[in-house]
Amino acid sequence: MGILDIEVWGKDSRKHEERLGTCKVDIAALPLKQANCLELPLESCLGALLMLITLTPCAGVSVSDLCVCPLADPSERKQIAQRYCLQNSLKDMKDVGILQVKVLKAVDLLAADFSGKSDPFCLLELGNDRLQTHTIYKNLNPEWNKVFTFPIKDIHDVLEVTVFDEDGDKPPDFLGKVAIPLLSIRDGRPNCYILKNKDLEQAFKGAIYLEMDLIYNPVKASIRTFTPREKRFVEDSRKLSKKILSRDVDRVKRITMAMWNTIQFLKSCFQWESTLRSAVAFVHHKRELMCVRCTLLSDDAGPSL
Numbered sequence: 001m002g003i004l005d006i007e008v009w010g011k012d013s014r015k016h017e018e019r020l021g022t023c024k025v026d027i028a029a030l031p032l033k034q035a036n037c038l039e040l041p042l043e044s045c046l047g048a049l050l051m052l053i054t055l056t057p058c059a060g061v062s063v064s065d066l067c068v069c070p071l072a073d074p075s076e077r078k079q080i081a082q083r084y085c086l087q088n089s090l091k092d093m094k095d096v097g098i099l100q101v102k103v104l105k106a107v108d109l110l111a112a113d114f115s116g117k118s119d120p121f122c123l124l125e126l127g128n129d130r131l132q133t134h135t136i137y138k139n140l141n142p143e144w145n146k147v148f149t150f151p152i153k154d155i156h157d158v159l160e161v162t163v164f165d166e167d168g169d170k171p172p173d174f175l176g177k178v179a180i181p182l183l184s185i186r187d188g189r190p191n192c193y194i195l196k197n198k199d200l201e202q203a204f205k206g207a208i209y210l211e212m213d214l215i216y217n218p219v220k221a222s223i224r225t226f227t228p229r230e231k232r233f234v235e236d237s238r239k240l241s242k243k244i245l246s247r248d249v250d251r252v253k254r255i256t257m258a259m260w261n262t263i264q265f266l267k268s269c270f271q272w273e274s275t276l277r278s279a280v281a282f283v284h285h286k287r288e289l290m291c292v293r294c295t296l297l298s299d300d301a302g303p304s305l
Contacts, residue, residue, distance in 0.1 A: 003027065008042060008049060017171075021045035030055055062149045063131055069147045071100050071213050081215055089219035096224055097152035097216025099126065099182065101159065103133055104190065104209040105143040112165035112173040119166040120175060122208070126150045126159050127230050135166045140206075152214070154229060155221035157182055163195060163208060176204040185214045 004025040011017050021042030030036050032055045040049045062070065071077045082088075084097050103122050112118040120142045121135040129150050136142035150159075159180045164172035176195025190211040195204040 006040070006049065006051075021047065021049075023049055025051075025053065027055065062147075064147045066102065066145045066147060069100070069102070070149055071215075084215055084217040084220075086217070086219065089217055093220055093223060094153060095151065096155060096220045097214065099150045099152055099159065099185075100213040101148045101150070101161075102190075102211040103144045103146050103148065103161070104211060105141065105145070106163055106176075106195075106206055106208045107141050109140045109142070109163065109195075109206040110175050110204070111140060112167075112175065118173075118175060120163055121166055121172075123162045123164060124148055124150075124159065125162070127153060127157055137166075152182065152216050152221075154224055155182055155216055156225065156229075159212075161193075161208060161210065163206070174198060176206055176208070178208060178210075180210075180212070182214060185212045187213045 004027050006023050006025065008020045008022070009017050010020050021044055023040040023042055025038065025040065030053060034054065036053045036055075038051045038053060040051060042048060064070070071080065080098060083095075101124060103124070106120060106122070109118055109120055115138070117138040118140055119135050119137045120139065122133040122144060124131050131148045131150075133144040133146050136144065159182065160177065161180070162177040163175040165175050166172055177198060177200065178193040178195060179200055180193070188211065190209060192207050192209050195206045195208060196202060197204050
C-alpha cells in the first residue's frame with residue numbers, strides 16, 4: 001500500500017469542469033478493518049475534504065506482465081483452486097472467486113487525433129474495481145500484454161472493458177467498449193471482441209483481444225445470488241470528445257454556408273443581377289403583398305349580417 005491521491009472537481013450548470021484542489025492519504029498508516037474518519041485540507045485552495053475510509057484486505061487484485069501471469073504457474077493455480085473448492089464453501093462467504101484477464105491487444109482502432117493516430121489505453125471495470133493498462137502512444141494497433149486479476153463477489157457481474165484515447169489534461173476520448181458476463185467466460189481461450197458504442201447497441205470501429213480465466217466456488221456463488229447486489233459507487237459521465245466537437249463544428253459550418261448562400265441569392269434577386277430571376281422574384285413579392293392586402297380588407301369589413 002502506498003499514497004492515495006485524491007482530486008476534487010466542480011461542475012457548473014453548463015457542465016464545465018474545474019479542478020478545485022487535491023490531497024493525499026498515506027494508506028499504509030491507516031489501521032485495517034476499521035472506519036477511519038479523516039479531514040484532509042485541500043492543497044492550492046481553501047477548504048477540506050471529510051472522508052470515511054475503511055481498508056479491507058482483498059485477495060486477487062493485481063496487475064502484471066504476461067511473463068508473471070499468476071494462473072500460469074501450476075502450483076499457484078492449484079493453490080487458488082483449492083481455496084475455492086467445495087470443502088471451503090462455508091469460509092469467507094464474500095470471497096466467491098477470482099477472475100484473471102489477459103489484455104493482449106487491439107486492432108484497427110478509431111483515429112482520435114488530427115494526425116490520424118490515437119494514444120490508446122484500456123480500462124477494466126468489475127463492480128467497483130477499476131484497473132487500467134498503460135498508454136501506447138501514436139498507435140492504432142496497440143499491444144498491452146498485461147494481466148489483471150479481480151476478486152469475484154457476484155458471479156452475475158459483468159466485466160466491462162473500455163478503450164480510451166489519452167488526451168493530456170482533457171477527458172479521454174471514447175474508442176470502444178465490450179461487456180462480458182462472467183458466466184459466459186470460457187477458461188483459457190483467447191477471444192476477439194468487436195468494440196461497440198457506449199450503449200453497447202451498435203458496432204464501433206476496431207476489436208480487442210482478451211483471454212480470461214474464472215475460478216469460483218459454486219456454493220458461495222449460489223448463496224450470493226439471493227443477496228442484494230453491491231451498489232456501484234463509480235458513475236460514468238459523458239465527456240466532451242474531440243471527434244464530437246469536430247463533427248459539430250463541421251455541421252455548423254455547413255449550416256452557416258447554406259444560410260449565407262440563401263441570403264446572397266435573395267439579395268441578387270432584388271439587385272437585377274439576373275433579369276429573369278429578379279422579374280420572377282418581383283412578381284412573387286407583389287402577389288404576396290396583394291394576398292396580405294385582401295386579408296386585411298376582409299378583416300376590416302367584419303362579419304356580414
